[in-house]
Amino acid sequence: MAPWGYEKDNGPAHWHKDCPIANGKNQSPIDLINGEVKYDSGLKPLTAKYVPFSDAKFLNNGHSVQFQPSAGNGSELTGGPLAVKYNFEQFHFHWGNNDTEGSEHRVDGKMYPAELHFVHWNSTNPSFKDAVGSGGPNGLAVLGFFLKVGAENAALKPITDLIPKVKDAGTSVTVPSNFDMQAILPATLTDYYTYDGSLTTPPLAECVKWIVFKQPLEVSAAQMEAFRSVINRDGKPMGGNYRPPCPLHDRAVKTSFK
Ligand SMILES: Cc1ccnc(S(N)(=O)=O)n1
Ligand SMILES: [Zn+2]
Numbered sequence: 215m216a217p218w219g220y221e222k223d224n225g226p227a228h229w230h231k232d233c234p235i236a237n238g239k240n241q242s243p244i245d246l247i248n249g250e251v252k253y254d255s256g257l258k259p260l261t262a263k264y265v266p267f268s269d270a271k272f273l274n275n276g277h278s279v280q281f282q283p284s285a286g287n288g289s290e291l292t293g294g295p296l297a298v299k300y301n302f303e304q305f306h307f308h309w310g311n312n313d314t315e316g317s318e319h320r321v322d323g324k325m326y327p328a329e330l331h332f333v334h335w336n337s338t339n340p341s342f343k344d345a346v347g348s349g350g351p352n353g354l355a356v357l358g359f360f361l362k363v364g365a366e367n368a369a370l371k372p373i374t375d376l377i378p379k380v381k382d383a384g385t386s387v388t389v390p391s392n393f394d395m396q397a398i399l400p401a402t403l404t405d406y407y408t409y410d411g412s413l414t415t416p417p418l419a420e421c422v423k424w425i426v427f428k429q430p431l432e433v434s435a436a437q438m439e440a441f442r443s444v445i446n447r448d449g450k451p452m453g454g455n456y457r458p459p460c461p462l463h464d465r466a467v468k469t470s471f472k
Pocket of ligand 1: 331333356412413414415416417
């Protein structure tokens with residue numbers, strides 16, 4: 215099979231051939247149906263501490279654009295549904311070719327124009343790779359933020375301004391060291407959905423504690439257009455790099471809000 219992608223001949227419907235877990239019972243993304251979620255008063259607030267990065271890259275890996283600091287940067291996530299500290303690994307995006315599609319998770323069937331994933335790994339593992347392979351839903355913790363079109367997002371501007379420099383697959387740039395990742399996050403990380411799921415791209419490992427925030431972040435139309443100018447490994451616009459929702463099976467989606 216050609217390397218996996220989102221086209222007709224290598225998209226999500228094909229992934230099960232190389233990754234049979236694609237048809238597993240704990241796959242992501244899912245449609246977050248408000249009538250079926252359950253408030254959990256035991257969910258604590260989440261704390262994310264992102265420290266300045268000395269040498270971080272912003273890159274086009276052929277299926278997304280991704281911010282990746284050097285390993286062991288010291289940024290970490292605790293609280294919420296998490297029992298231990300998780301180390302920050304990278305963030306990346308999924309988006310559509312128009313404003314009616316692009317997010318991976320949906321809310322009552324609604325898609326947002328894009329979704330931002332902050333990936334963290336369970337610090338009881340020696341590395342990110344070990345955490346992915348650790349088995350069970352506590353290997354990674356991924357924060358999902360919906361993006362909607364509105365005001366310019368000043369915190370993401372240093373990243374969206376770099377997009378023209380990583381237009382082609384396999385390109386990367388160094389991110390200015392004064393980039394403040396903490397500023398991307400809302401002041402308080404409240405009101406989220408959480409459930410046990412998987413990576414949404416191959417290898418689709420079922421190792422993720424998903425934490426999807428109810429409140430979307432805003433980006434400007436110009437920032438959305440920047441994403442839509444990115445080219446994938448097949449030389450086509452990367453937009454549409456989202457997996458459709460997977461069956462919930464017998465999983466519960468909990469909320470930190472009523
Ligand atoms: C690190 C990683 C790999 C694959 N997929 C994801 S995702 N889209 O589930 O966050 N993250
Ligand atoms: Zn993702």
